Amino acid sequence: MSRIPTSPEHPTAEIQFRVRYCECDPMQVAYHGSYVPWCEMARTELLRQQDAVYRDLEAVGIYFVVARMSMRFRRPARYDDVLTVRVEALRSHGVKVEHIYEVWREQELLATAETTLACVDAAGNLRPVPEAMLQSDA
Amino acid sequence: MSRIPTSPEHPTAEIQFRVRYCECDPMQVAYHGSYVPWCEMARTELLRQQDAVYRDLEAVGIYFVVARMSMRFRRPARYDDVLTVRVEALRSHGVKVEHIYEVWREQELLATAETTLACVDAAGNLRPVPEAMLQSDA
Amino acid sequence: MSRIPTSPEHPTAEIQFRVRYCECDPMQVAYHGSYVPWCEMARTELLRQQDAVYRDLEAVGIYFVVARMSMRFRRPARYDDVLTVRVEALRSHGVKVEHIYEVWREQELLATAETTLACVDAAGNLRPVPEAMLQSDA
């Protein structure tokens, strides 16, 4: 379904969900800001597949903050649509992790996104990404 | 403007703001869930007038959690409308504080609400409402 | 799981989902306003089971607006918790439909809610609830 070339070094995850009524705006399509938590939900699932639950990371003082985010919207999503968000961990090195995302409605690509997360401690200072999540750039 | 009988014992506050685009739904009116933060914003202002800033209360381990909330919606609000929310601290005794709210667009009453907050410590245990916010039922 | 007495006359539905990060607040629990769309999502599923898809109803000019809503919060939900919301159509007669809701985390009841919806046409005027959704009070 996705055009992202996959490789064993690049972990991926997918989530499926229905567009909520409150996520749509007076133009009767999903509000563009609604895509932000959708990407985050996919990222949470990816972490879970890597045996790292974000809630547990926070409990031991490891946080990820979004440093950059960009999105491109191609076609609108509508209320009650079933969407799939696919996330791929593109690179993680040093204190940063990069992800790319695709939002699909069946065979239609609705939107793409990229984020850069920075790893910080409880005081907000940069710290290395945990070993288990590190990969060399592939 | 308000039909709530005021009394010196009942502190009140008002806020004014514009309805955001993302707060409206495909029916082209403000989503009913949008009224929840509006009431909270008015409550924050009321605290500020009582020389208690909620952010500072949390910093010293005093939290308020919403235990009950009820709302009645009479007329719809629309995108870009300028609304006024008026809050009144109805009663505060023991571990609870009760507030009532009115949402107005000029002379039109759009909605009313009531909340009961419980005062808790950082561990989530009930604790007395701070002295400065206590009043006998009037 | 639920303490709501069920009866054949009262249609019910359940949804399951994970609490999103953005649905939680600085107190590190689900924001009380987050429960509003959760109840709505359960209601959407109930309609679907009654062979009425809300999106299709809107397409033919039948809308439901929330006239009243009340919620009671017993225990906090946390980020990444798997919750179940159970909805029951309590009564529907004339131009109104009443629903009750329970929010569970496994065997723990976290919150209860009630809503009254009014059925309106595209112009916002009250109109009878569609026959298929009508029931006598049981």
Place this chain on the structure above:
Amino acid sequence: MSRIPTSPEHPTAEIQFRVRYCECDPMQVAYHGSYVPWCEMARTELLRQQDAVYRDLEAVGIYFVVARMSMRFRRPARYDDVLTVRVEALRSHGVKVEHIYEVWREQELLATAETTLACVDAAGNLRPVPEAMLQSDA
């Protein structure tokens, strides 16, 4: 306050508001998705200064949809902070309008953003940006 070089050809606007409690996340800072409506609110004000009220544009069948959005987060905002968002209409030509944004807390630049909007009609087809909003690239 801003480092954006201003020019008479580039209309700008500013809004000021307090960070809402529900806009903050368990990390006790403003959720990154919260910046999306903040930028939109500034854009709405800019339109108002150009004698074009977005609500009125929609009423005559002129809509703007977000085609691209990118944000860079430098420092966190916190609950109850008073923030200023400054928007500048960078370019508008053909069917597109580009804006840049800065989010400030007093003298601290917290975030920057860019959006590209596409002008569409009620059917979602691209249409020229209204004359009054057109500028040559400066």
